[in-house]
Amino acid sequence: MDKVILDKLKSIVGTQNFLDSKEDKLVYSYDGTPVFRHLPEAVLFPENSDQISEILRLANQNQFNVVPRGAGTGLSGGSIPVDNSVVIVMTKWNRILEIDSSNLTAWVEPGVVTGIFQKEVEKIGLFYPPDPGSLTVCTLGGNVATNAGGLRGLKYGVTKNYILGVEMILPNGELLKSGGKNMKDAAGYNLKDFIIGSEGTLGIITKVLVKLIPKPSNSITLLIIFNKLVDAGKTVSDIIASHIVPSMMEFLDNTTINCVEDYAHIGLPRKSEAILLVEVDGRSSEVQEDAEIIRKIAIKNNAVALKGASDEAEANNLKTARRSAFSALARKMPTTILEDATVPRSELPVMIEKVTKAAKMFDVMIGNFGHAGDGNLHPTCLTDERDSKALDKAHKAFEYIFNEAIKLGGTITGEHGTGLSKKQFLESVAGPAGVDMMKKIKCAIDPNNILNPEKIFSISPKCEGILPLKREQIKNFNA
């Protein structure tokens, strides 16, 4: 990148907020995604919205790219730099601006860490349910950008169900305010809802208005152990069919159980083929009743053991251990490629089998776990990125898994986003008309394609825009 432009950027954010040493470029070249990495030209920590606007205007004038980033824990490459790009890091925007307990809302800056925010609101009896695996690190801005999910998805939904408003700087430098504290709002297009999950391609989020709910008073956490994978799958479908909605229903296969146990030492059964971690919450009487029904269903489906967490600390240990699953799998092999194929819940047992089949067919090691209750699986391929043949096999296995998921009416990603790693599969889920509409929206808002380009889909300039028909229009192309 031209030194003149870099100097201009430096003067916008100030020397202390501008990094371009080789060390700094290196450590912002990756996020939580395996294999993908790319060096940025510089890393910026803007201090206010005006600085972000100025950076984006400069990017339009000088045709360089801007990649927004939170904590960099994403798993689809959404915050990995692209060619000729600068990274805008939002982690220092970490203030909780307001907790409004009469409206049950909170205004936060995008860099607020999800787990810290949850603790703050829980102090006053409120609850922010979305709990992605990286909640101790990840930011609410990043959660909005990827429409992050988590363990509590099946009862409480995902990030989009808790966002009332968003403020963001559009690629042209203008400030967009969308939504507000109203529980209902039918004025015009529902803009905030397509900002959620737009993976930093439509604007840079500067403020988020979050919806809160009262914290459930009681919960019971159960660990159910199975000798057979199918029995675990059957238990999940039976629980859902019995009209109980647990606040969490997590599944771990044998490989995952062992890796997690190596890390957490909480006494998981190393020999069992699968475990379910189920939590019900609500009022005391209702929780007891639900737990009892789940117990019966589990026993009917050949559960070999059933343990209840004795206190909150033990329940938290179990949940923390489950959240570590993805990283714990790295104990087996140096590269773990985690995907999040999601199917309608009734198809879960079929999908679990397909994953097992993929591992055999393509001769790869796959650890399988995930949010069984909402059909969101995390088949994780254990491989070594330094071995191109092994990597190739892994990609083939995932191609198979994605195609099977789609055949079952599922999707390629439940909660991680499309980013770089899944964009080749997007059309098979969203369809040509869907992807076309997404591209048109992107082109309308970011005509120069400067903001996080190459993410979700690629826009090839040759085939886009109005077909040049007049002689003077064609001349430009021949020049």
Place this chain on the structure above:
Amino acid sequence: MHRQNDYKDLLKVLPHDDILQQCIHCGLCLATCPTYDITKIERSSPRGRIAMVKSVARSEMELSERFAEEMNFCLDCLACETACPAGVQYGRMVETARVVVDEAGFGTTKLNRGIKRFLVRKIVASRSGLKSVSRLLRFYQKSGLQKFVRATGLLKIFSKKLNEIEALSPSISDKFSDKEIKEVELPVGGVKYKTAFHFGCLMNTMFADINMDTIDVLKECGCKIVTPKDQVCCGSLMGHNGDLEFALKLARKNIDVFEKIDYDYLISNSAGCGAFMKDYAYLFEDDRKYAEKAKKFASKVKDITEFISEQKPELNLNSELNPQSVTYHDACHLVHAQKVFSQPREVIKSLPGVEYTELEEATWCCGSAGIYNVVRYEDSLVQLKRKMNNIKNTNAKVVLTGNPGCMGQIKHGTKKFNVDVEVMHPVTLIKKLLKKNQT
């Protein structure tokens, strides 16, 4: 400054690519890193440092002052290892990277490096050296010279930093423990456990009383305690500060010395020493002569609280004392390096009259971190301030912790940040509660 441009050979000490590759850069370590918490910049995080080490090891990136600075900025508290589900051996990466930058002449002036090395090799590691310095310090403290220096602010004339560091110097025990402790100590009743004792360097000189307390408590537990006089420093300060060669020399000596005696548990009351001695197994993994011996040695090492919590010896404690409010700070080298977390808590909570309050961020480093609080005083103060604030919020009258470094640092914190709390080793509290002690 002398810099070595051809440091290719040096890079060989960095861990093998397979170990470096184990980090999947998921970022779960970021939340636990005290230095990342200050800067919020990725290169001050464990994930960032690993990426840099990996890049240097693969010769994709060259050594630089910035690289050296981040390696030395790290407290080596290992909180990230506790947080890492993938089991990445971060400490080993950073410690070997420190060797590389030190040897190649980055990150510190030659003079500074010399002083650092002199400090740990000649003073800490050599008992006579440490004792001479301690005697000087004792004289300084007892003769009234210290009062004079402090009252006149004499050191401030030289530098503010020197003045602040002087405040860090712990008060020296009247007697050194290795002279007081008999080579073989026997319990009053029958021998239930055969133990050996490593008395540590700082514990022996600055905190000799704690060593005496440890012996008394162990005797009460029914332990026969052998304390070989020819044992040496565990080597941890050298190992963590880029002088592994010297550390290994000391480790060999200890292995040889303790091999000669018959014991089941090697008791340590200093988290840093305990952690490093447990690490001997790894350090000699590839050493044909010492691998087996080191493994055996390491497997017997136990922190005193670990020993009491596991063996549950019958202690004759006085239960009629006034209740006292107590909290506990986890020494990094106990909780993160040795993964000893619940044991000290169990022991403390079981003591009569103890009203225990859990310390907020108990496992967060206090900033002592070996010699970090001497070589990077300002950075260490940031962590200490946070720690003292959390201690203050518990309203406890006593803060317990199992490492001399932490004790010295937190004692300094009580003065610096005006927190009214007594700093004590858990074993001292037990000793105080022993019935025979109160007659």
